Amino acid sequence: MKVLRVLFQAATFRETFHFGNREIAKWFPGHMAKGLKQMKANLKEVDCIIEVHDARIPLSGRNPLFHEHLGIKPHLLVLNKMDLADLTENERILRRLTHQHVKNVIFTDCTKDENVRKVVPLITELIQASDRYQRSEALDYCIMVIGVPNVGKSSLINSLRRCHLKKGKASRVGGEPGITRAVLSKIQVSERPPLFILDTPGVLSPRIATIEIGMKLALCGTILDYLVGEDIMADYLLYTLNMKQKFSYVERYELGEPCDDIENVLKKIAIKLKKTQKVKAFTGVGDINMTVPNYSAAAYDFIRTFRKGDLGKVMLD
């Protein structure tokens, strides 16, 4: 792999990505507005907020509404899916987060319960150091888990239960945005201290600031793909992998060498995966049937393989 990398470094790649004049389709479904409203209404019962976000985008796409509406409580940022993120860039990320006044950060992998045991001691400390307002008499701790869709909020709760209660699933987990709907269910995750967690539906910002942020959110599966478009997502992914010198895709799809031209890459992926389609072509002398690469099927495979971590660990920010 090392040899491969040295060889590939000589290739030239794009230094910036041109988005053209694309826009993100507006998407703030009713259940998200309702969810945020319910979260605010429950705030007086809450001692601490755990914000879960995807470790591949620790700086992008966190919802500013959370800080605006829920910012008064002690706050822990859990950067989950650390198994998919390139953590060699950690120090830069932590510096940036400190700059944004995010002081408490834990990286986790909820599928393997990795680092999840660090969560309860830290929030206990944060709550004990805080003014609990109306809850100063309460013996139990109540935590609200918030975040954009599909970052692993429900998985974190299940993992905490496995670590502290030796119990299984209490919160439904899903592979696409929108599995946990407007219900705020209160789930016990530990006996000592008695600790309860409110699971919440994912809430995105009603305005995603830039198309690039939208692209990163979509690549991590936190917004629906069609809002930005799978074709451009695949191109942005290729651009990122090349820029970060993550060349696993070359081997995976047997491309021979890195390439910065998405059409070329998708064509080869389609042929390798036998994702072709028959189309009718109209010629002067009559119609003929042709077999052409199915670019969208190839783009979909490229994106899905990335999401599973099979194109290597990547930091998108």
Ligand SMILES: Nc1nc2c(ncn2[C@@H]2O[C@H](COP(=O)(O)OP(=O)(O)O)[C@@H](O)[C@H]2O)c(=O)[nH]1
């Ligand atoms: N690789 C990886 N996948 C995870 C991790 N945590 C959750 N997932 C997956 O991410 C998807 C969304 O999880 P879920 O808990 O439903 O997210 P929520 O919408 O924020 O509640 C599911 O397919 C989980 O299996 C993690 O630490 N690593």
Ligand SMILES: [Mg+2]
């Ligand atoms: Mg959920």
